Amino acid sequence: MxxxxxxxxxxxxxxxxxxxxxxxxxxxxxxxxxxxxxxxxxxxxxxxxxxxxxxxxxxxxxxxxxxxxxxxxxxxxxxxxxxxxxxxxxxxxxxxxxxxxxxxxxxxxxxxxxxxxxxxxxxxxxxxxxxxxxxxxxxxxxxxxxxxxxxxxxxxxLKLRNGARNGDILCVTGPLGDSAAGLSILEDPEKYSRLSEDHRNQLLQQHFRPEPAVREGRWLGKQSAVHAMIDLSDGLLNDARHLAGESRCRITIAMEQLPLSADFEAFGKIERTPEQLRELAAAGGEDYHLLLTVSQAQYSTVARQFEQRFGRALHAVGTVEPGPPEVRTLRNGSPVEIQQHFQHFNRP
Amino acid sequence: MxxxxxxxxxxxxxxxxxxxxxxxxxxxxxxxxxxxxxxxxxxxxxxxxxxxxxxxxxxxxxxxxxxxxxxxxxxxxxxxxxxxxxxxxxxxxxxxxxxxxxxxxxxxxxxxxxxxxxxxxxxxxxxxxxxxxxxxxxxxxxxxxxxxxxxxxxxxxLKLRNGARNGDILCVTGPLGDSAAGLSILEDPEKYSRLSEDHRNQLLQQHFRPEPAVREGRWLGKQSAVHAMIDLSDGLLNDARHLAGESRCRITIAMEQLPLSADFEAFGKIERTPEQLRELAAAGGEDYHLLLTVSQAQYSTVARQFEQRFGRALHAVGTVEPGPPEVRTLRNGSPVEIQQHFQHFNRP
Structure with missing residues (x-):
């Protein structure tokens, strides 16, 4: 010992x-x-x-x-x-x-x-x-x-992490960063005192009471055009990295395509640039939406049916390509480095 | 709140x-x-x-x-x-x-x-x-x-806790109290310094590395004469109480029939009367042998086959009778109250 x-x-x-x-x-x-x-x-x-x-x-x-x-x-x-x-x-x-x-x-x-x-x-x-x-x-x-x-x-x-194919579209089932914003508010309530009570409550709600995408997951499971799936617990960047690693492919994320809620945008107006806000959306964990890859040819059909069924969009946020198993982030077409990575384990 | x-x-x-x-x-x-x-x-x-x-x-x-x-x-x-x-x-x-x-x-x-x-x-x-x-x-x-x-x-x-029948024999698959004795040695090593190293090691081994009765459990599962089973994690008295409660019957335990190892008997010679030692065997937890009830008519056959197969006895320690769901303890035929009851949850 x-x-x-x-x-x-x-x-x-x-x-x-x-x-x-x-x-x-x-x-x-x-x-x-x-x-x-x-x-x-x-x-x-x-x-x-x-x-x-x-x-x-x-x-x-x-x-x-x-x-x-x-x-x-x-x-x-x-x-x-x-x-x-x-x-x-x-x-x-x-x-x-x-x-x-x-x-x-x-x-x-x-x-x-x-x-x-x-x-x-x-x-x-x-x-x-x-x-x-x-x-x-x-x-x-x-x-x-x-x-x-x-x-x-x-x-x-059954949808595994290792099923992503070259050419697939990377999608998320809901807006990103709300839970991370809720956590920021808890950590420094004074800084966010200007935020309206409604926005604040929505973001805290996403942090404290995430709604699991049970029905969405079952429906997406039945779509043969969906090739790989994971839930967003560790944050978009980390979870996309899991998909890339298991599927042995490169994933490219377009930062400007990340879906943001109105609450999150209001939160971002306090002390964050639009770029910093999108970085938080990409890196922040515990959103508990689903992250999946869909065949390019069938993406528009699947997205339309998803929206009809669940009343909200299936957001395309990136692509799957041949290459080393890694995640690249682009801002308006140019590579950009996102530093902040959410990890439960290494949090203080 | x-x-x-x-x-x-x-x-x-x-x-x-x-x-x-x-x-x-x-x-x-x-x-x-x-x-x-x-x-x-x-x-x-x-x-x-x-x-x-x-x-x-x-x-x-x-x-x-x-x-x-x-x-x-x-x-x-x-x-x-x-x-x-x-x-x-x-x-x-x-x-x-x-x-x-x-x-x-x-x-x-x-x-x-x-x-x-x-x-x-x-x-x-x-x-x-x-x-x-x-x-x-x-x-x-x-x-x-x-x-x-x-x-x-x-x-x-499948053997459940609720299968015990009136007239069944209550049995255990190994000696009782060794783990509790090991814990006593850890709590007060000086008191037990007179115990030989061999006895001490055997008792500590039972406490730290209990061997689960995996093969015994599977074999007993196949015996239709075995009616109810539970593992000895909370101690004989507590686990017998679980059987009695789920099977809606009374269980009577004969204290003088409890099987004790030579190590446990040596341990008992230090500061315990024979009666106190048997009380520890009945109340001490974490032995991880099996406690079961066997049809009276088939007990001797099952016990003989068990001994042939596993090289040790299936010890009869009590009986199942009609009555309120409770555990009675007898010492040489007379009722005796055992005070000490092992409970993980309420341990300091």
Whole structure:
């Protein structure tokens, strides 16, 4: 357990999330045929009646993912399930059930626990996903929430991260940056006191109570023109990088095409240039819309049907090309470097 | 979020684990047919090819379930998976895959993380359960491990907690109390300094590296004479109480029949009467053997076959009778009250 070399002791904070996952991913048994493990929004196994079973899991930790003094526990319960529902949506699947494990500080008021339960169960009822089990224990300090979700998809409707093809159009299902703007407001409320209450509330709502794209994901799963999909949890740039890496292709994003909400534009008028605002939209995490690639030939058809069905646009924000697995960003056709990258793991 | 009544604010520490689970269990959607949720070692859903799918999950939290200064991280990795494998064994099932979520303090040495991974993956390879996914995040303080396991069982081989029948014999698959003795040694090493190194190591081994009864559970699952099963995580008395509650019957335990290891008997010679030692065996948790009820008529046949197959006894420790759902303890035929009850949740 002690490091006797002259090197300084390496700690977990020296590693990124991907380095940690790679350490575990490489050391297991080989997977049976038909099973996909680490590396997508969910694992895929054989399911009932020739379908595929999807299993995903997400942790929410106090003072890492949320702060007790900022969030209502009802919103937190909503979000704990929403981020997991979003993982199923990103595979083109239908959610089926979930499991909940809680580590609870003894000092937590029961009213908070009940608020958490209420927000969680409201969303569970909305999407008809029963709670099937879990574990409960005392926590020495932080409130920790581990949710595991199961779902299913027809094999031909399953969308993975590795399916993007050269020539595809990169699309998002909703405006970008609202959640990051909500977080900025929480971090420095005075700076944004000029923002109207309506705009502020909308942005905070997107941050605290993201609506998972469950119906959109199932519908997009059924479209054969959709080749690859992921949910926007880590931010457009990071999640596009996951698609590029798994699909072995280059993705180019046109910064001026990013869809922005009116609330986000109003937020941007305070202390940000239009360019800086779009950088936040590209880098900010936790929007929980879907990011997907669609065959170029069928993009306009799919986008029209999407809009008819869901009453909002399927926004084209970039293209898939042959090239090294990387993400390029262009501003009005010229390459531009975006510095700020959202990573839960390395946040202070 | 604030309590305006004149009552003192109720906190989570005022609730037991079962009260918390009951709060959540009652508030969800109704379960579809063929699905069993909260209330057994695993949830049961429809699986591939007419089989049942089993899903279980267990949390391990630093300073609640383990102490970093006492445990080797390789042992901790072993235990994190072992307690979940034990849940599948308790249903008569076969483990299939697992998911791992970690909240890691930034200051954790990478050598510890690697030790954890090694112990976990050694056990995963032994039972051929691949790691299919999970989540990794920073923890503000405690190291937290959430493992979720899947398995399967033929419907006719599934053993639930609610199957015990009047007249059944209550059995355990191994000696009781070794893990609790190991914990006592850790808590007060000086008191037990007279114990031989061999005995001490055996008891600590049972505490740190319990061997899940995977093969025993599968074999017992196939025996139609076995009516109900649970794993010994909370201690014989608590787990028998779970069986009695779910099966709506009374369970009587004969204290003098509890199987004790030679290591545990040697441990008991230090500052404990034989009666106190048996009370610790009955109340101490985390032995991770199986507790089951077997038809009286077939007990001797099943016990003989078990011994032939596994090289150790299937110990009869009590009986199932009509009566209120409770556990009675007898010492040489006379009722005796056992005070000490193991509960993870209420441990300091």
């Amino acid at each position: 002690t490091d006797s070399s002259s090197q300084p002791l390496q700690t977990v904070s020296d590693l990124g999330e991907e380095q940690i996952i790679r350490r575990f991913a490489g050391s297991g048994s080989d997977l049976p045929a038909g099973i996909t493990g680490i590396g997508d929004d969910c694992a895929v196994t054989e399911g009932v009646g020739g379908q595929k079973q999807l299993i995903g899991t997400d942790l929410l930790i106090e003072d890492i993912h949320f702060r007790s003094e900022w969030t209502s526990y009802r919103d937190l319960g909503h979000k704990a399930l929403a981020v997991n529902l979003s993982d199923i949506a990103a595979m083109g699947g239908r959610p089926e059930s979930f499991f909940l494990s809680l580590a609870l500080p003894g000092s937590m008021p029961v009213t908070r626990l009940d608020g958490f339960r209420k927000g969680l169960m409201e969303l569970a009822r909305k999407y008809e996903v029963p709670l099937l089990g879990g574990d409960t224990t005392r926590s020495p300090d932080a409130f920790m929430i581990s949710v595991m979700i199961t779902g299913r998809a027809d094999p031909e409707h | 604030t309590d305006s009544s004149s009552q003192p604010l109720q906190t989570v520490s005022d609730l037991g684990e079962e009260q918390i689970i009951r709060r959540f269990a009652g508030s969800g959607s109704d379960l579809p047919a063929g699905i069993t949720g909260i209330g057994d070692d695993c949830a049961v859903t429809e699986g591939v090819g007419g089989q049942k799918q089993l899903i279980g999950t267990d949390l391990l939290i630093e300073d609640i379930h383990f102490r970093s200064e006492w445990t080797s991280y390789r042992d901790l990795g072993h235990k994190a998976l072992a307690v979940n494998l034990s849940d599948i064994a308790a249903m008569g099932g076969r483990p299939e895959s697992f998911f791992l979520s970690l909240a890691l303090p930034g200051s954790m040495p990478v050598t510890r993380l690697d030790g954890f991974r090694k112990g976990l993956m050694e056990l995963a390879r032994k039972y051929e359960v691949p790691l299919l996914g999970g989540d990794t995040t920073r923890s503000p303080d405690a190291f937290m491990i959430s493992v979720m396991i899947t398995g399967r069982a033929d419907p006719e081989h």
